Amino acid sequence: MSGLFGQLSNKSGRKKSDLDEAVSFSEHNKGMATLTLPDIVPSPAHDSEALKKAFDGLATDEKAVIRILGHRNARQRRKIRETYQKLYNESLIDRLFSELSGEFGKAIILWTFDPPERDAKLAHDALKMCKKGVKHLKIIVEISCASSPHHLMAVRQAYTSLFDCSLEEDIASNVSPRLRKLLVGLVSSYRYDKEVVDLVVANLEASKLHEAIKTKQLDHDHVEWILSTRNFYQLRATFESYKKTHGNPIEQDMKTCRSGNLETLLKVVISCLESPEKYFAKFIKDSVVGLRIDEDSLTRAIVTRAEIDLMKVREQYQKLYKTRLDDAVVDDTSGDYKNFLMTLLGAPI
Amino acid sequence: MSGLFGQLSNKSGRKKSDLDEAVSFSEHNKGMATLTLPDIVPSPAHDSEALKKAFDGLATDEKAVIRILGHRNARQRRKIRETYQKLYNESLIDRLFSELSGEFGKAIILWTFDPPERDAKLAHDALKMCKKGVKHLKIIVEISCASSPHHLMAVRQAYTSLFDCSLEEDIASNVSPRLRKLLVGLVSSYRYDKEVVDLVVANLEASKLHEAIKTKQLDHDHVEWILSTRNFYQLRATFESYKKTHGNPIEQDMKTCRSGNLETLLKVVISCLESPEKYFAKFIKDSVVGLRIDEDSLTRAIVTRAEIDLMKVREQYQKLYKTRLDDAVVDDTSGDYKNFLMTLLGAPI
Numbered sequence: 001m002s003g004l005f006g007q008l009s010n011k012s013g014r015k016k017s018d019l020d021e022a023v024s025f026s027e028h029n030k031g032m033a034t035l036t037l038p039d040i041v042p043s044p045a046h047d048s049e050a051l052k053k054a055f056d057g058l059a060t061d062e063k064a065v066i067r068i069l070g071h072r073n074a075r076q077r078r079k080i081r082e083t084y085q086k087l088y089n090e091s092l093i094d095r096l097f098s099e100l101s102g103e104f105g106k107a108i109i110l111w112t113f114d115p116p117e118r119d120a121k122l123a124h125d126a127l128k129m130c131k132k133g134v135k136h137l138k139i140i141v142e143i144s145c146a147s148s149p150h151h152l153m154a155v156r157q158a159y160t161s162l163f164d165c166s167l168e169e170d171i172a173s174n175v176s177p178r179l180r181k182l183l184v185g186l187v188s189s190y191r192y193d194k195e196v197v198d199l200v201v202a203n204l205e206a207s208k209l210h211e212a213i214k215t216k217q218l219d220h221d222h223v224e225w226i227l228s229t230r231n232f233y234q235l236r237a238t239f240e241s242y243k244k245t246h247g248n249p250i251e252q253d254m255k256t257c258r259s260g261n262l263e264t265l266l267k268v269v270i271s272c273l274e275s276p277e278k279y280f281a282k283f284i285k286d287s288v289v290g291l292r293i294d295e296d297s298l299t300r301a302i303v304t305r306a307e308i309d310l311m312k313v314r315e316q317y318q319k320l321y322k323t324r325l326d327d328a329v330v331d332d333t334s335g336d337y338k339n340f341l342m343t344l345l346g347a348p349i
Numbered sequence: 350m351s352g353l354f355g356q357l358s359n360k361s362g363r364k365k366s367d368l369d370e371a372v373s374f375s376e377h378n379k380g381m382a383t384l385t386l387p388d389i390v391p392s393p394a395h396d397s398e399a400l401k402k403a404f405d406g407l408a409t410d411e412k413a414v415i416r417i418l419g420h421r422n423a424r425q426r427r428k429i430r431e432t433y434q435k436l437y438n439e440s441l442i443d444r445l446f447s448e449l450s451g452e453f454g455k456a457i458i459l460w461t462f463d464p465p466e467r468d469a470k471l472a473h474d475a476l477k478m479c480k481k482g483v484k485h486l487k488i489i490v491e492i493s494c495a496s497s498p499h500h501l502m503a504v505r506q507a508y509t510s511l512f513d514c515s516l517e518e519d520i521a522s523n524v525s526p527r528l529r530k531l532l533v534g535l536v537s538s539y540r541y542d543k544e545v546v547d548l549v550v551a552n553l554e555a556s557k558l559h560e561a562i563k564t565k566q567l568d569h570d571h572v573e574w575i576l577s578t579r580n581f582y583q584l585r586a587t588f589e590s591y592k593k594t595h596g597n598p599i600e601q602d603m604k605t606c607r608s609g610n611l612e613t614l615l616k617v618v619i620s621c622l623e624s625p626e627k628y629f630a631k632f633i634k635d636s637v638v639g640l641r642i643d644e645d646s647l648t649r650a651i652v653t654r655a656e657i658d659l660m661k662v663r664e665q666y667q668k669l670y671k672t673r674l675d676d677a678v679v680d681d682t683s684g685d686y687k688n689f690l691m692t693l694l695g696a697p698i
Contacts, residue, residue, distance in 0.1 A: 156539045188537035190505045
């Protein structure tokens with residue numbers, strides 16, 4: 001058989017390549033979550049009843065809420081949400097919202113959402129705020145460049161379900177044309193999820209990036225295409241090739257373009273692609289320095305990475321700042337908020 | 350609570366809009382499949398045994414193969430594939446490949462694949478052939494513009510699993526830069542899947558499309574962005590607004606650009622977005638006219654639409670050509686190939 005079906009008879013359909021050594025995004029982060037689960041996880045009905053009891057007393061039992069939700073993974077939390085709704089005919093999220101307040105309330109609600117829905121809502125809020133500064137758009141870059149491709153797709157699906165339009169459409173309505181192209185490209189990406197690197201391509205694309213920087217065209221189609229299409233490992237090889245051939249790290253050379261917000265976002269893109277754990281270690285450090293800590297950022301970093309790679313973020317933090325990330329949280333937060341963040345950081349049950 | 354969580358406390362998170370009247374892609378096509386299923390569907394084990402028996406006789410029992418696989422939906426076929434593999438330690442697809450030949454073999458194998466995997470393979474083959482003519486790229490436009498957003502995502506996932514790179518990367522390696530941007534945009538799309546139309550946006554974007562045509566810039570970012578982002582219903586309103594304001598259907602005005610292959614592909618894009626059933630009715634007609642029928646196209650159209658909207662395609666065919674689509678298939682095909690296509694067209698079990 002030929003023509004239409006050149007490939008269809010191929011047993012596996014796979015090309016022979018580096019596949020034996022291929023490592024997927026999730027494989028790569030295996031065992032790097034800080035979240036701890038009990039040896040025997042109670043049933044969702046049991047957890048729902050315990051939560052209801054924690055809400056129904058004279059005062060809310062925050063410790064019980066942390067003890068339950070702070071030690072359940074995304075799948076288990078989803079089952080608790082569904083079971084709680086069935087048993088009590090009320091939304092667990094709504095009940096948490098009415099029972100809890102302050103930074104603790106925000107953190108536990110963010111944690112209780114399904115991760116794709118949570119990120120869709122964070123992206124939506126960011127787009128409403130982005131007129132106030134490009135920093136709000138960082139979350140969209142984080143979701144696009146520091147997530148698995150599968151998660152990013154789930155976020156796009158959740159976004160259309162929640163907000164009656166696509167994430168791309170909302171980006172286009174809220175973001176300036178110069179940033180729009182990059183952000184739409186990034187959120188539309190579906191990167192190959194294995195460690196396959198082509199060094200010839202890496203060198204070629206490092207040159208294309210250099211050409212764009214030299215001609216001060218950071219908004220060139222090539223820049224957007226390379227950063228929003230290639231897989232993580234390929235891009236790391238490209239950035240290394242850039243440094244080797246042109247002398248400086250690409251982020252440093254970008255400064256010469258004086259491209260303002262576009263440059264700011266591109267730096268976040270490159271940091272997230274190069275090393276999400278380093279990016280989040282720095283992000284957490286930035287959120288706790290200064291006179292007043294930035295709880296929104298601290299919460300976001302810990303809640304969104306606790307099930308992915310917070311162990312690696314913690315290691316990076318130690319390496320970069322010679323102090324413990326856990327100590328920063330203990331020193332700069334308090335009460336239930338502190339207890340909850342420490343729980344997500346792996347404090348014993 | 351405020352700040353980070355502006356939306357998070359919102360009960361449903363939905364904006365109040367036309368949502369009550371919203372109709373999803375799959376809802377819209379409900380009941381429009383031609384595939385017929387038996388009242389009582391045998392178990393996958395029973396089907397697998399019957400298929401094995403059909404293969405193991407002195408000659409393959411093609412009628413039995415059609416009777417079984419031609420009356421099972423995608424989910425049922427997947428279960429049969431899995432069960433067959435477990436029971437006999439061989440791939441059903443491989444066995445079909447060795448037992449069957451010619452157009453019938455190709456058609457039944459295409460049908461037996463999981464739809465996302467099937468389309469990923471068709472796209473892969475198309476990219477290998479695209480140097481021989483732009484017509485091969487039509488399949489990529491069809492998958493992007495005449496599928497549900499969920500299906501398109503599944504095709505991208507299947508593509509990376511099968512071919513060690515993303516569909517977008519293979520498009521970039523095989524397709525000229527002028528067509529690349531459009532195709533990458535289209536395959537990366539995740540269109541909002543409900544009937545929500547903003548007429549102000551439709552008028553505005555009709556003007557942008559007109560401006561691009563007037564200045565002969567069919568490769569303008571606006572054209573790519575509008576066609577690869579907006580939902581089906583919104584785009585139909587845009588095309589209507591175009592015709593109303595500028596006098597001609599957009600496809601007709603595009604001719605003045607003399608943009609060669611880009612124009613050819615854009616016409617397919619617009620046809621698929623405007624009315625997939627009309628597009629496929631014409632596509633089938635084109636495949637059966639002339640001295641020699643184009644079986645690859647005929648097979649592809651019937652196999653890929655039998656579970657989606659082949660009933661509507663048939664109605665359109667009748668409307669456009671005043672003849673029956675089924676008669677065209679009966680007149681121009683023969684043997685098991687004809688029997689199988691007629692089965693997918695709804696011939697009784």
